Amino acid sequence: MDKINSVTIVGGTHGNEYSGIYLLRKWQKSSAAIQREGLTVDTLFANTSAFENNKRYLDCDLNRQFTHERLNDRTLSNYEESRAKVINAQIGPKGAAKSDFIIDLHNTTSNMGPSLILLQSDAFNVKMAAYVKQHMPEAVIIMEDQIPMDEQPYLCSITKQGVIVEVGPQPQSVIRQDVLEWMETLTTHILDYLELYNADKLPALPASVEVYEYTETLTLPMDEHGERIGMVHRNVQDQDFKALNPGDPIIALFDGGEICWEGDYVAYPHFINEAAYYDNNLAMSLAKKRVLEVP
Amino acid sequence: MDKINSVTIVGGTHGNEYSGIYLLRKWQKSSAAIQREGLTVDTLFANTSAFENNKRYLDCDLNRQFTHERLNDRTLSNYEESRAKVINAQIGPKGAAKSDFIIDLHNTTSNMGPSLILLQSDAFNVKMAAYVKQHMPEAVIIMEDQIPMDEQPYLCSITKQGVIVEVGPQPQSVIRQDVLEWMETLTTHILDYLELYNADKLPALPASVEVYEYTETLTLPMDEHGERIGMVHRNVQDQDFKALNPGDPIIALFDGGEICWEGDYVAYPHFINEAAYYDNNLAMSLAKKRVLEVP
Numbered sequence: 001m002d003k004i005n006s007v008t009i010v011g012g013t014h015g016n017e018y019s020g021i022y023l024l025r026k027w028q029k030s031s032a033a034i035q036r037e038g039l040t041v042d043t044l045f046a047n048t049s050a051f052e053n054n055k056r057y058l059d060c061d062l063n064r065q066f067t068h069e070r071l072n073d074r075t076l077s078n079y080e081e082s083r084a085k086v087i088n089a090q091i092g093p094k095g096a097a098k099s100d101f102i103i104d105l106h107n108t109t110s111n112m113g114p115s116l117i118l119l120q121s122d123a124f125n126v127k128m129a130a131y132v133k134q135h136m137p138e139a140v141i142i143m144e145d146q147i148p149m150d151e152q153p154y155l156c157s158i159t160k161q162g163v164i165v166e167v168g169p170q171p172q173s174v175i176r177q178d179v180l181e182w183m184e185t186l187t188t189h190i191l192d193y194l195e196l197y198n199a200d201k202l203p204a205l206p207a208s209v210e211v212y213e214y215t216e217t218l219t220l221p222m223d224e225h226g227e228r229i230g231m232v233h234r235n236v237q238d239q240d241f242k243a244l245n246p247g248d249p250i251i252a253l254f255d256g257g258e259i260c261w262e263g264d265y266v267a268y269p270h271f272i273n274e275a276a277y278y279d280n281n282l283a284m285s286l287a288k289k290r291v292l293e294v295p
Numbered sequence: 296m297d298k299i300n301s302v303t304i305v306g307g308t309h310g311n312e313y314s315g316i317y318l319l320r321k322w323q324k325s326s327a328a329i330q331r332e333g334l335t336v337d338t339l340f341a342n343t344s345a346f347e348n349n350k351r352y353l354d355c356d357l358n359r360q361f362t363h364e365r366l367n368d369r370t371l372s373n374y375e376e377s378r379a380k381v382i383n384a385q386i387g388p389k390g391a392a393k394s395d396f397i398i399d400l401h402n403t404t405s406n407m408g409p410s411l412i413l414l415q416s417d418a419f420n421v422k423m424a425a426y427v428k429q430h431m432p433e434a435v436i437i438m439e440d441q442i443p444m445d446e447q448p449y450l451c452s453i454t455k456q457g458v459i460v461e462v463g464p465q466p467q468s469v470i471r472q473d474v475l476e477w478m479e480t481l482t483t484h485i486l487d488y489l490e491l492y493n494a495d496k497l498p499a500l501p502a503s504v505e506v507y508e509y510t511e512t513l514t515l516p517m518d519e520h521g522e523r524i525g526m527v528h529r530n531v532q533d534q535d536f537k538a539l540n541p542g543d544p545i546i547a548l549f550d551g552g553e554i555c556w557e558g559d560y561v562a563y564p565h566f567i568n569e570a571a572y573y574d575n576n577l578a579m580s581l582a583k584k585r586v587l588e589v590p
Contacts, residue, residue, distance in 0.1 A: 109466040171404040171466035173570045177529040177547050234472040252472050275468045
């Protein structure tokens with residue numbers, strides 16, 4: 001793979017996820033912490049109006065607008081649809097981008113700790129995962145490589161390589177010091193990796209790295225009128241990345257009943273009870289644990 | 296004091312505090328859990344439009360509109376100002392209310408557990424505090440009796456007696472099962488107390504009860520441009536109702552410095568890093584511990 005020359009650190013893709021927004025402010029005042037030998041590192045505040053309105057988004061989720069189809073559809077013209085086109089022009093265009101690498105900073109209300117979401121499992125990314133885990137064992141690697149990077153709708157798919165840094169638990173519109181520091185530390189390790197990768201000076205890496213491979217998303221149960229009739233079960237709440245066995249309860253019904261996990265595999269829930277996912281009535285994402293050999 | 300004949304349980308005074316809203320739905324389907332001998336118990340969904348918009352409020356905080364001055368000012372006509380007048384007409388009017396007792400259900404993003412906020416320290420309330428602690432030792436009693444109940448701006452001040460049930464930690468726009476159950480249990484004990492009080496059948500109560508008496512509110516530090524320059528210190532985060540000694544750090548500055556508690560008393564912070572209080576740039580409330588004799 002070619003060297004990474006230019007990096008864009010994106011904050012505020014969702015306007016009420018404050019850690020990235022505050023880190024951007026900090027780095028815009030003093031960029032020493034994000035500068036690396038051989039790299040041009042810029043910052044981009046993605047959804048400024050959503051932040052001013054203290055909302056995730058004004059019209060639609062900015063982080064789902066970056067497919068070729070949506071970027072090229074001139075009839076899509078609301079705030080986030082427009083913002084996506086502007087960002088794509090600024091650091092893209094997708095498929096032939098000026099920027100080489102995007103680090104997109106996000107928060108979750110779920111108890112996911114410092115998570116790194118990767119969208120492809122190529123050698124470059126697997127080595128990055130191994131490097132990050134080597135230097136920050138508390139970090140968690142999520143692999144979402146079901147479809148090619150170029151077909152992903154996420155902002156970080158503008159560039160050929162890019163990642164999502166996802167840190168929680170943090171309520172929307174709040175800054176927690178622990179979460180802020182996790183995000184800063186994780187971002188720092190990614191930048192270190194890029195510098196060392198470019199210079200061909202990576203340290204000896206472990207032979208394998210454990211990742212959580214996304215499998216499916218569970219919804220909240222509804223009645224025939226579309227009203228929610230249950231919530232995430234207390235046994236699952238806050239237990240992100242803990243094993244969920246077939247038969248374990250996952251949903252507590254308001255009438256006192258419960259729904260159990262009926263899959264045929266040991267699942268690792270994450271994004272458990274994420275506030276932003278209520279819009280789509282989602283209860284949690286599931287993953288399988290997978291061990292990747294480091295090339 | 297006269298008997299309590301009619302009780303109004305209010306949910307959704309803030310549209311993104313879901314526990315009360317979901318409990319109301321549950322009780323509207325099946326009211327057995329809130330019916331008590333000798334009491335008429337009704338429910339009221341206060342800020343319906345804020346809930347539909349998934350926000351705390353549309354125009355202003357509904358739970359600050361219930362002073363006589365604001366209720367009587369016809370020029371105050373935005374959504375929440377109007378909603379306050381309608382609610383006051385429905386279960387008030389304040390000072391001569393049809394309802395005798397309001398239980399107003401709230402959530403906080405702070406780690407406050409099941410908290411009961413009382414606005415006056417009369418015998419009726421102190422006995423209630425003692426009864427609640429006797430049956431739910433994990434409950435916390437907050438006393439905000441600096442000004443007379445009748446001068447308070449809160450919705451529950453419409454009636455001569457009324458309380459705020461405040462339960463967290465729960466992110467805005469999320470339902471946690473543990474928080475929902477705490478709120479239901481605390482509300483149930485309050486209703487039990489009212490029934491027993493009316494019937495003069497209260498059990499023997501402890502001789503004293505510990506409460507947290509509100510003293511003051513700390514703000515987040517800002518620079519000369521009004522931009523925040525610090526956040527709640529990690530040593531304080533989630534430590535609601537834990538002793539804060541003079542000299543203890545309370546704020547972490549983004550530049551690496553810190554601000555310490557400079558008061559002359561041992562303070563008990565609560566509403567620590569509450570999301571909704573960022574609007575007013577508040578970091579936390581403080582209290583002193585106080586032991587009240589039960590009459």
